Amino acid sequence: MSVRVRFAPSPTGFMHMGNARTALFNWLYARHVGGTFLLRIEDTDRERSTKEAVQVIYDSLKWMGLDWDEDVIFQSDRLDVYRDVANRLIDAGFAYRCTCTREELEAIKVRMEAETGQKRYDRTCRDKKQGPDCGEHVIRFATPITGESAFEDLIQGSILKQQEELDDFIMMRTDGTPTYQFAVVVDDEKMRITHVIRGVDHIDNTHDQLNLYRALGFTPPQFAHAPRILGLSKRKGSPSVEYYRQAMGLTREGLLNYIVRLGWSHGDQEIFSMEELIAAFDLKDVNRASGNFDDVKLAWVNEQQLRKIPLELLADYVLPYFQEKGLNPEKGPWFYRMLDVIRLRATHLGDFVDRCDYFFNDIKEYEEKAAKKHLKSAMTPVLLELADRFEKLGEWTEEAIAAVMTRLCEEKDTKLGKIAQPARVALSGCAMTPGIYETIWLIGRERTVSRLKAATQWIAENDQT
RNA sequence: GGCGCGUUCGUCUAGUGGUUAGGACGCCGGCCUCUCACGCCGGUAGCACGGGUUCGACUCCCGUACGCGCUGCCA
Numbered sequence: 001m002s003v004r005v006r007f008a009p010s011p012t013g014f015m016h017m018g019n020a021r022t023a024l025f026n027w028l029y030a031r032h033v034g035g036t037f038l039l040r041i042e043d044t045d046r047e048r049s050t051k052e053a054v055q056v057i058y059d060s061l062k063w064m065g066l067d068w069d070e071d072v073i074f075q076s077d078r079l080d081v082y083r084d085v086a087n088r089l090i091d092a093g094f095a096y097r098c099t100c101t102r103e104e105l106e107a108i109k110v111r112m113e114a115e116t117g118q119k120r121y122d123r124t125c126r127d128k129k130q131g132p133d134c135g136e137h138v139i140r141f142a143t144p145i146t147g148e149s150a151f152e153d154l155i156q157g158s159i160l161k162q163q164e165e166l167d168d169f170i171m172m173r174t175d176g177t178p179t180y181q182f183a184v185v186v187d188d189e190k191m192r193i194t195h196v197i198r199g200v201d202h203i204d205n206t207h208d209q210l211n212l213y214r215a216l217g218f219t220p221p222q223f224a225h226a227p228r229i230l231g232l233s234k235r236k237g238s239p240s241v242e243y244y245r246q247a248m249g250l251t252r253e254g255l256l257n258y259i260v261r262l263g264w265s266h267g268d269q270e271i272f273s274m275e276e277l278i279a280a281f282d283l284k285d286v287n288r289a290s291g292n293f294d295d296v297k298l299a300w301v302n303e304q305q306l307r308k309i310p311l312e313l314l315a316d317y318v319l320p321y322f323q324e325k326g327l328n329p330e331k332g333p334w335f336y337r338m339l340d341v342i343r344l345r346a347t348h349l350g351d352f353v354d355r356c357d358y359f360f361n362d363i364k365e366y367e368e369k370a371a372k373k374h375l376k377s378a379m380t381p382v383l384l385e386l387a388d389r390f391e392k393l394g395e396w397t398e399e400a401i402a403a404v405m406t407r408l409c410e411e412k413d414t415k416l417g418k419i420a421q422p423a424r425v426a427l428s429g430c431a432m433t434p435g436i437y438e439t440i441w442l443i444g445r446e447r448t449v450s451r452l453k454a455a456t457q458w459i460a461e462n463d464q465t
Numbered sequence: 466g467g468c469g470c471g472u473u474c475g476u477c478u479a480g481u482g483g484u485u486a487g488g489a490c491g492c493c494g495g496c497c498u499c500u501c502a503c504g505c506c507g508g509u510a511g512c513a514c515g516g517g518u519u520c521g522a523c524u525c526c527c528g529u530a531c532g533c534g535c536u537g538c539c540a
Contacts, residue, residue, distance in 0.1 A: 010540050045539060102538075109536095119536055120466050140537055155472070165468055165536095173538040180540045204469055204535045227471080228533065258477095261489090267480055268488040287478075290533065294476050297490040307503085345502050370500095404501085420499035432501040 003035025005195050007061075007068070008184070010042040014240040015060035017293065018199055018229045021259045025226055027066040028260070029280040038102065038191055039068040042184075044177050045078045060241045064252050067272065067463045070156045073191065075183050082178035085186050086171055087218070094215035095171060097137040098125040105230055113278045120167045140173035141182070141212060149207040154224035154323060156200070161207050161447050169208050180204060185212040193221050197283070200225045200290075224283045227263050231292035238369070239293075244359030248295075249348035251317055253309055254302030261301075262291045271304045299347050303344030306343050311336040321353040326343045338442050341434040359442050363429040366458065370431035374422040377463045382412065382419055383426060387452035396445050 030037035040047050041057070043049035061068070089095035098121075100108065105121065113119045126142060143166045150160045165223040178186070187393070188196060203225045203426035213220040231241030244250050257272055264287065266272075266280045306314065315331050318339065322329055329335045338359055342352050363420065389404050405423075409416050420436040427448060433439045 008540090012540085042540060050540075051492090105538090113466070116467085120467095136528065159469080161469065167536080170538055175538080177538085179538070184540085199534095200470070201534055202540085205540090207469095225470090230533075268479070270477090270489055289471055291478085292476060294490075297477065300490055374500095416499045418499090419492095424500065430500090434501080436499055 003033045003194050004192050005030050005197055006038040006040050006193055008040040008042050009057055011049045012243055013053045014056055014238055017232055017239050019089050020241045022199055023066050024256060024260055028277055031279045034375050036069045038070055040073040044183055076256045080206040082183055082186055082231045083231055090172055095141050096126055097134050099134050099137045100139045123168055136174050138170045138174055139343040141171050143168050143211055154222055155286045156225050156288055166207055181208050185209050189218045195222045197224045200227055208302040226286055227288060228290040229230050229293050230290050249350040250302050251305050253305040257305055258298045259299040262285045306346055311339055314339050318349055321350055325353055341438045367430040370425045374425045375459050379422045380459055383452045383456050387449045390445060391449050398441045401440050402437045427451050
């Protein structure tokens with residue numbers, strides 16, 4: 001039987017990092033085994049679900065590249081199905097109508113806790129066999145009272161619970177909508193889900209759901225409960241995909257790579273391409289313990305991905321940042337080369353546009369410290385000589401540029417640094433840039449020559465030594 | 466409170482009865498070097514605690530502590 005998994009978020013307004021990883025685990029597992037990855041929107045809580053929130057889910061999944069198969073299922077479209085199944089359960093004696101009010105319930109739970117130490121419904125209505133005309137009511141599941149519920153979790157191992165610990169949970173609310181606990185079973189069966197991969201916070205619910213499967217005569221899927229992600233502090237903004245994507249300028253490769261390794265591992269490997277992830281991912285390698293989200297390591301992983309992904313893709317990622325600043329570089333050898341030299345120094349997508357101003361615009365002023373140190377009158381002859389040689393250089397390649405500078409060093413019997421640093425300041429206005437040859441090539445012959453000359457002019461006006 | 470689950474360097478993790486407990490981030494030191502980086506080399510630091518089981522426990526069992534979750538007509 002082929003594997004079918006699903007990601008079933010409720011539209012709450014943003015994609016929490018934990019949900020993102022659950023989606024990723026599901027998607028990776030499906031792609032790994034050649035199965036099917038489905039999306040279901042759990043919008044039975046009518047008060048909280050909005051269209052915008054659903055859109056956020058779509059956008060986040062698309063950005064992450066987690067494409068789903070088949071049509072999206074909305075629980076709100078299936079209300080009559082749940083009602084029918086619930087009635088079937090009542091007829092079969094597995095569920096019952098409960099007319100206890102919320103106030104009564106509160107009192108019951110207080111009493112139960114005092115008497116038994118456990119805060120549960122006392123099953124007052126369980127044997128009343130009330131009909132549909134009993135007035136305002138909910139439908140509860142008649143949980144088995146004895147025995148134990150056990151299952152083998154693919155991640156957590158054996159999970160055991162005494163049935164007597166379980167409550168007669170509500171399946172259908174007063175307003176006729178199903179609760180999560182009920183809808184999830186009906187839908188997973190309908191969608192022929194074979195593996196339920198979700199967060200550990202659902203692990204206790206699994207027993208209720210297993211009882212439901214049994215009552216319904218359904219074959220339960222396999223369960224895999226992934227550990228929680230801790231340490232997503234609220235003060236840094238919301239712990240959502242959108243936040244990290246925008247505020248940190250992450251690539252999808254970086255975020256996914258980081259998040260997948262938080263709770264899953266494949267030997268000592270840290271950096272994965274998406275293809276490698278699909279090939280390597282397996283539920284048996286998912287850790288049981290929860291992990292802490294660490295922005296520092298996330299940044300490192302993102303750096304690694306920035307250096308690894310194809311330049312064409314990187315160009316797509318950073319272009320919006322350039323356009324935001326009114327720059328519109330053309331995709332091509334020049335732009336790719338520039339990205340290639342900057343990526344070694346970049347952590348976030350925003351770093352690219354931040355660090356290449358002098359490749360686009362003229363130097364407005366020299367960084368004070370750098371100019372003071374490197375733009376001295378003694379350097380004027382060298383800078384002019386460089387300008388002259390670049391002007392006459394036949395082929396404008398990094399190799400040819402390197403040759404010019406090496407030659408000049410030999411002639412002047414000096415180290416490259418003595419020439420490269422002043423040239424760097426002259427060309428970029430600052431003391432830190434990528435390699436000098438690449439920088440010169442990227443700036444281009446014409447601007448290189450004019451900037452070198454302009455620097456000597458500045459020296460004449462400013463350096464008194 | 467009750468129930469459930471978890472616990473290896475500061476953090477992410479490998480480990481499945483016998484290892485000098487491995488890797489990664491960070492941090493520290495060095496090398497490389499035209500600056501800044503990258504990279505490379507080295508160092509730092511860990512099996513929560515207490516009992517068992519065993520010739521031998523990070524690995525198995527029990528307990529304690531701590532953490533997290535559930536205990537909603539949220540999911």
